[in-house]
Amino acid sequence: MLIAVLSGFIFALVLVFTGKYFKKKYALWSALLPLGLFVYFLQFVGRIGNGEIISTQYNWIPSLNVNLGFTLDGVSLIFSLMITGIGFLVYAYTAAYLKGHVFLDRFYGYLSIFMAAMLGLVLSDNVLSLFIFWELTSISSFFLIGFNNNKQSSRQSAMVALAITGLGGLLLLTGALILANVSGTYSIAEMLSSRDIIANSPHYIIIVLLIFGAAFTKSAQFPFHFWLPGAMKAPTPVSTYLHSATMVKAGIYLLLRFTPVLGDTPLWQTSLIIVGAVTMLYAAIHTLFRTDLKGILAYSTIAALGILVFLIGLGTPDALLAACVFILVHSLYKGCLFLVTGIIDHETGTRNTAVLSGLRKVMLPVAIAGILAAISNAGIPPSFGFLGKDLIYESTLHFGSWAMVLTAIAVITNILLLYAGFVAGVKPFTGSLPQQFEKVHTPSYLLYVPPLILAVGGILIGLFPIIIEGALIKPAVTALGANSSEVHLKLWHGFNTILALSGTTIAIGLLLYFLLKPSEKLEKLAQRFEFISPQNIIESVAYAFGYFSIYWSKIVQNGYLRHYITTIIVFLIVLVGYTLINHTSFEIDYDSFERLTVYEILTVLLLMVGTIYTVFSRSRLGAVASMGVVGLAISLIFVYYSAPDLAMTQFSIDTLTVILFVLILYKLPKYLNISNNVVRIKDGVLSLTFGLLITVLALEVLSQPQNTEISSFYAENAYKLAKGKNVVNVILVDFRGIDTFMEISVLTIAAIGVFSLIKLRLAKRFRNK
Amino acid sequence: MEFLLAVVTGLLYAAGLYMMLRRSLVKLIIGLILIGNGANILIFLLGRITKGLPPIIPEESKVFIEAYADPVPQALILTAIVISFGLQSFAIVLIKRAFKVVRTDDLDQMNSIDPYS
Numbered sequence: 001m002l003i004a005v006l007s008g009f010i011f012a013l014v015l016v017f018t019g020k021y022f023k024k025k026y027a028l029w030s031a032l033l034p035l036g037l038f039v040y041f042l043q044f045v046g047r048i049g050n051g052e053i054i055s056t057q058y059n060w061i062p063s064l065n066v067n068l069g070f071t072l073d074g075v076s077l078i079f080s081l082m083i084t085g086i087g088f089l090v091y092a093y094t095a096a097y098l099k100g101h102v103f104l105d106r107f108y109g110y111l112s113i114f115m116a117a118m119l120g121l122v123l124s125d126n127v128l129s130l131f132i133f134w135e136l137t138s139i140s141s142f143f144l145i146g147f148n149n150n151k152q153s154s155r156q157s158a159m160v161a162l163a164i165t166g167l168g169g170l171l172l173l174t175g176a177l178i179l180a181n182v183s184g185t186y187s188i189a190e191m192l193s194s195r196d197i198i199a200n201s202p203h204y205i206i207i208v209l210l211i212f213g214a215a216f217t218k219s220a221q222f223p224f225h226f227w228l229p230g231a232m233k234a235p236t237p238v239s240t241y242l243h244s245a246t247m248v249k250a251g252i253y254l255l256l257r258f259t260p261v262l263g264d265t266p267l268w269q270t271s272l273i274i275v276g277a278v279t280m281l282y283a284a285i286h287t288l289f290r291t292d293l294k295g296i297l298a299y300s301t302i303a304a305l306g307i308l309v310f311l312i313g314l315g316t317p318d319a320l321l322a323a324c325v326f327i328l329v330h331s332l333y334k335g336c337l338f339l340v341t342g343i344i345d346h347e348t349g350t351r352n353t354a355v356l357s358g359l360r361k362v363m364l365p366v367a368i369a370g371i372l373a374a375i376s377n378a379g380i381p382p383s384f385g386f387l388g389k390d391l392i393y394e395s396t397l398h399f400g401s402w403a404m405v406l407t408a409i410a411v412i413t414n415i416l417l418l419y420a421g422f423v424a425g426v427k428p429f430t431g432s433l434p435q436q437f438e439k440v441h442t443p444s445y446l447l448y449v450p451p452l453i454l455a456v457g458g459i460l461i462g463l464f465p466i467i468i469e470g471a472l473i474k475p476a477v478t479a480l481g482a483n484s485s486e487v488h489l490k491l492w493h494g495f496n497t498i499l500a501l502s503g504t505t506i507a508i509g510l511l512l513y514f515l516l517k518p519s520e521k522l523e524k525l526a527q528r529f530e531f532i533s534p535q536n537i538i539e540s541v542a543y544a545f546g547y548f549s550i551y552w553s554k555i556v557q558n559g560y561l562r563h564y565i566t567t568i569i570v571f572l573i574v575l576v577g578y579t580l581i582n583h584t585s586f587e588i589d590y591d592s593f594e595r596l597t598v599y600e601i602l603t604v605l606l607l608m609v610g611t612i613y614t615v616f617s618r619s620r621l622g623a624v625a626s627m628g629v630v631g632l633a634i635s636l637i638f639v640y641y642s643a644p645d646l647a648m649t650q651f652s653i654d655t656l657t658v659i660l661f662v663l664i665l666y667k668l669p670k671y672l673n674i675s676n677n678v679v680r681i682k683d684g685v686l687s688l689t690f691g692l693l694i695t696v697l698a699l700e701v702l703s704q705p706q707n708t709e710i711s712s713f714y715a716e717n718a719y720k721l722a723k724g725k726n727v728v729n730v731i732l733v734d735f736r737g738i739d740t741f742m743e744i745s746v747l748t749i750a751a752i753g754v755f756s757l758i759k760l761r762l763a764k765r766f767r768n769k
Numbered sequence: 770m771e772f773l774l775a776v777v778t779g780l781l782y783a784a785g786l787y788m789m790l791r792r793s794l795v796k797l798i799i800g801l802i803l804i805g806n807g808a809n810i811l812i813f814l815l816g817r818i819t820k821g822l823p824p825i826i827p828e829e830s831k832v833f834i835e836a837y838a839d840p841v842p843q844a845l846i847l848t849a850i851v852i853s854f855g856l857q858s859f860a861i862v863l864i865k866r867a868f869k870v871v872r873t874d875d876l877d878q879m880n881s882i883d884p885y886s
Contacts, residue, residue: 048883139854561797561876562790569786586770596770604773611784611803620795627799630781634806637774642823642838643813647849650809653854657802660858664865668795668874675792683790691783692813698775701815711839715824716832727840732847743848750855 001056001070003039005123007033007115012109019105028095028446030108034115041072041080048077049471051478055125055189065186069125074475075256077326079122081472082331083246087115089450092243093339096446097237097346107147111241114140118246122253126186127176134172134218137247138165144238145231157230163542164227168217172254175210178203179261191261191479199265208262211254212271219305220249222279223534228302232294236342239294244301244338245331252308252327256320258480263315272313277409279307284416289526291518291528293341293351293424297334298523300420303413304330307392314395314406317482322391324476325489329376329388329470332458336373337424338368339451346447347440353423353518359432362440365448367429372455374425376462378418382491382507384462389414389505393498411505418509423518437680465489561681569690577689580696586703600640607633628658645728774814781807786843792876798857805853809846816842 011033015022022030044054055071072080098104124130139162146158180186182201183194191198198204210671215221220228231243242248255272261568262268283302290296304326311323343366344359345351360367376385392414396406442448461467466487469489477484493499610629615624631654638647673685724730732740781803788800816839824840825877826833871879 021842064782374779384860541794562792565786565789591773592770596773600770600773604777608780611780614799614803615784615787623796623799627802630803630806634810637810638813641813641818643846644823645845646813646843646846646850649850653850657854657857657861660861664861668865668868683787687787688785690786691781693779694782694807695775695779698778698811698814699772702771702775706817708839711841714840715837719826719831727824727826727837727844728847731840731844733869736844739848743852746852747855750859753859754862757859757866759868 001054001072001123002058002068004037005070005116005120007037008112008114012112012116015105015109015112019109022108023101023104026328026709027099027104027108028092030112031088031091031095033112034084034091037115037119038081038088041077041084044072044077045471048072048074048475051475053479058133060129064128065126065180066128067126067186068129069187069602070123071125071536072123072187074472074477074479075253075324076122076479078244079249079253080119080474082249082328083115083118083122086241086245086331086335086454087111089335089339089453090114090237092446093240094235094237096444096591097342098235103147107144107235110140110143110147111238114242114247118250119255121250122690124186124595127180127188128186130188131169131173131176134214134250135166135169136168136754137242137250138162138218141165141231141242141247145234145647147235148233149236151442154233157227157233160539161231164217164224168214168251169226171210171217171282171285171666172214175207178210179207182207182742183467185678195261198261204265205267206263207210208267208271211262212275215251215254216275216307217251218254218308219248220279220302221251221275221306221309223280223538225279225283225302226533226538227533229295229298232292232298236294236338236345240335240338240342244297244334248301249308249327249331250303252305252312252323255309255312256323256480256684259312259315259320263312263481264474267315267666269315270310272315273406276310276313277406278306279303280310280413281409282306284413286526287420287423288414288516289522291352291354291520293344293353293356293428294338296353296420296424296518297337297341300328300417301334303417303420304334307410310406310410311392311395314399316395317477317484317486318391318398319395320480320482321473321477321484321487322388322395323569324473324480325391328461329384330473332454332461333373333376333385333421335423336451336454336458337377339447339454340370340373341424343443343447343451347438347443354429354432354520356428356437357431358429359437359440360429361433362437363442363448365442369448369451369455370425370429372459373451374421376455376458377421378506378509379414379502382459382462384458384460386502387462387465389502390498393501397497402743407501408706411501414505415509415512418505419512419516422509422513423455426513427502427518449729462491465491513639522657542615553702566686567683569595573686573693576697577693580700582694584695584696584700585667586699588699603633603640607637620668621662624658624661624665628654631657643728645726771818774818775787776808778811778814781810784821788819794867794876794879797876798860798864801860802853802857804879805849809849812846812849 011030028156035043047054052072056067058068060066060068091108094107094111098107100105114137117133117140120133121130121137124133142158142162145161146154178184179191179198181197182203183191185191185194198207201207217224219584228243228248232239235244280303283299283306286299287296287303290299308323308326308330311319313319341351343363344356347363348356348359350356372383376383379389392410393407396405396410399406427544466489469487473489474484474487477487536732607630610626610633613626614623614630617626631650635647635650635654638644638650714735715727718724718727718730722730722734724734785800785802785804785807788796788803791797819836819838822835822837824837824843828879867879868874873879
């Protein structure tokens with residue numbers, strides 16, 4: 001199973017090197033990859049149907065608990081078959097749709113990465129690998145939306161989509177980590193057994209909200225839905241594959257996957273029902289105001305995703321069954337409608353529904369596919385869509401006291417969706433053919449066969465639901481933790497409320513379709529309310545945040561070294577000073593002053609005078625010379641206090657520094673006092689406070705007991721182990737020999753730097769200044 | 770003496786910081802050197818100072834017989850002195866080079882990438 005998941009990545013990698021040859025002739029052959037995977041997953045249908053769950057485990061980073069655990073159960077199987085099956089059709093379709101495109105190889109590469117990531121997502125059992133694949137789908141989606149990267153609008157939409165789905169990814173990671181922390185495992189299967197611990201944990205609410213955030217951003221729920229219409233800038237095969245059939249359902253998958261773990265609480269139910277209901281109504285109403293075919297389909301996809309979230313929120317076995325069925329129904333008809341739209345766009349050059357009509361006369365097979373898909377979308381019997389809609393009504397009708405409201409919402413949404421489906425699938429083909437389209441001809445079979453397969457599939461499954469009942473739907477419902485023994489999919493339930501509701505939906509929907517024609521006037525009307533749309537609000541916030549960041553950076557990162565130093569020192573003084581004021585315990589031992597010798601006092605005085613003169617000297621030579629005096633005084637202190645090696649080193653280094661300074665002194669500009677007195681006094685006060693802090697700190701440390709363990713180790717072993725009697729030298733060249741070696745390397749590098757800076761010849765333009 | 774050395778350390782830190790806050794690059798480096806010296810004395814002092822007993826094992830014996838000065842701070846300071854010399858020498862040559870190109874020692878006038886502006 002690992003190879004099945006990784007094959008897409010491998011294929012994408014191969015394309016990097018062979019792309020040039022690939023895109024000329026062999027593009028169609030790449031469809032064998034999803035086809036092979038489809039067949040591979042098909043062979044599990046029998047075993048999964050018998051209630052088996054197939055899982056494999058590969059260690060990846062065991063120390064971090066990131067393992068590639070793959071589990072294939074009913075839900076995963078439905079998604080895997082959808083990903084590979086629709087993937088196969090899209091791969092084949094693309095070969096004709098983007099024939100001769102310069103970046104065809106790149107396109108297939110992105111598509112394969114996406115397919116692999118999506119498969120990994122739906123098969124992962126480990127929440128961390130689930131997150132990684134989740135992010136990979138966002139990233140491949142970013143590249144595919146921005147595929148026409150010479151257009152500004154494409155790039156913009158890609159950025160928006162990445163920002164929104166990427167935000168969701170972060171929420172998912174946080175949620176997954178907290179969840180793993182609470183349940184003590186990273187495996188989703190194992191989390192099932194700690195369901196009660198999770199539900200009773202104080203972190204339950206935050207986990208659920210984070211998972212919701214991830215699912216809602218990915219599956220384009222209100223108010224995060226707006227990236228999806230923007231994503232329609234991608235070539236149509238991408239819209240079909242990612243932004244309708246598979247990737248946007250990743251959020252739905254996540255909710256389904258966690259239903260047995262987190263579901264069945266008031267928080268879970270209420271939020272999902274409300275968000276789903278708002279999304280489906282909002283998006284369905286929006287379809288009325290669009291004239292672009294892909295825009296209409298995008299909003300109807302959002303509405304469909306809303307329905308799915310709504311169903312998961314209901315959470316009854318009926319509702320979960322309806323969700324599983326509707327996922328398939330939607331993928332079949334919406335995939336088909338998108339592909340049909342792509343053909344229309346490809347052949348006529350427009351997607352404006354107000355203009356398109358009568359195309360059946362020039363592209364009959366496409367018309368058949370479009371109309372069949374519209375029928376399934378409308379839920380007209382005997383299509384698969386009819387069955388799906390029945391199940392939705394059944395679950396809303398049996399939902400306690402809110403049944404009437406919920407059913408009404410579902411009916412309204414379905415009426416509007418029917419309208420949208422007809423506008424996209426029927427309207428372009430009916431009526432009279434305008435003159436401008438008379439030269440349009442039926443496209444290559446590679447373009448119209450894939451949508452036909454999807455459309456016919458939608459009708460066939462409607463007629464014979466038994467095909468998928470035992471094999472796909474039952475195991476999926478079981479995997480969701482519901483009882484599947486009473487699942488029976490059938491077209492005819494007899495005359496009852498549900499049938500009446502279906503009839504009403506179809507009748508009103510058709511009426512709406514015949515009365516209301518899509519027009520640009522309506523679209524303009526909708527644009528007037530654009531300023532209160534979530535997209536506008538979120539974008540404004542994003543811009544405001546951008547400006548704030550620039551403003552803030554200008555304050556914090558102002559580019560003046562002394563401001564940075566001041567900030568650091570002020571914080572240090574405040575924090576350390578505060579602690580010291582509360583905890584100082586040292587006492588000054590005045591007796592020790594009597595033991596001071598004259599030469600000690602003189603040395604210290606020399607040091608102090610030298611330091612002060614360095615600061616206040618008005619000549620650079622004076623400052624450098626007195627700095628040398630300071631160094632020499634320090635080396636004297638080393639002599640007095642038993643550090644002969646230090647004294648020698650300090651003496652020679654100090655001398656060298658002064659010589660170096662003096663050598664280049666005459667090449668430097670005049671030594672000036674640039675700052676004014678106010679700044680100097682301010683800096684002086686700050687510096688003195690800082691110095692005082694260091695003095696107090698030193699005295700405080702001196703009053704504390706000292707740990708001499710390390711020193712005595714070196715002292716005892718210097719001769720025993722290293723055969724040396726000067727302990728300081730032994731430490732440097734023996735115990736810490738490698739460190740000293742590194743130090744020599746650093747000095748060598750500095751020396752090379754100094755040498756080359758001196759020897760480097762200036763470019764001509766600087767030489768004569 | 771400990772008290773005096775603590776005061777000296779504080780003075781060196783104060784002087785170093787003051788110099789680092791100036792706009793002149795040369796003063797910045799002088800400040801760095803002063804703070805470096807202050808840090809060396811601080812480490813030396815905190816390792817406790819001992820008079821006249823260098824950490825060298827007497828000629829005739831194999832271990833220390835009497836008390837000795839702590840060798841660890843001394844090893845640390847020795848490294849620090851040498852490394853800071855590497856830094857200082859490079860910085861000094863770099864200022865000279867920078868001055869040749871941009872003709873200024875003032876940090877505030879070095880913000881621009883273009884030497885002609």
